Amino acid sequence: MNRLCASLALVCVLLASCIGTRARNDALMPAVRMAWPEVRVDFDRGVADGINDGDLTEMAAIGLRSEADRLNNAITSGDRIALINVLYDTEIRPWAGRGITAALDAGEIGPNGALLLQERLGNFSAAILVLQERATSLLPTTR
């Protein structure tokens, strides 16, 4: 399975490389696109945990998932302007972190694995921040 995943990931980035060396503003997007599905797994786990523990209503969860869908659309389409309006830090990151904790508490992952997942969430968040800042700089200024 690992070999299959590695092959698929390799094919994806090799296809992406056909475009050639990208501009600096585009440098992060391939890595963000690769990491997002696993971060989404953590997010969904965290939201489910919040509902189970009574910290989230179903309605609130729908709003959070909608925000994650907006991020998904921005990442998959490469629409940097759409990325600006995603409430990542308040609506997505905290629940992804909770998902990692919930998975650890449930014994689905071990403590060292959890550290790697937390590190990824930190790197992913830093990357989203950079992309949002750079996208903001692309907006036309009003005079």
Add this chain to the structure above:
Amino acid sequence: MPKQSKKNATDQFMDLLQGVASETGHDLSESADKIRTTVAEQMAKLSLVVGEPGYDRAVKAARDNVALAAGLAAVEDADAADGRIIGVIQGALFFGAKTLA
């Protein structure tokens, strides 16, 4: 008896990475140290995960950590942004993880 290579996995990986960079006309000098450090760190951390539940998820996290670190470095070094460079990083990390498992 063939002479054993003294190079560790990270050194071999960096040789491969620099080779691909050279073949594709890139210069990774600005990012190489950062990438080398990240790969070595992630491999060391992965070695601690062996035997824990969710190993496959940890491998993906390590892969993503290297790619994201390379991507963040690439913001400052356009040559490292090339998809083939990131592809080599992913492939090497998966190979290393499989060896550890």
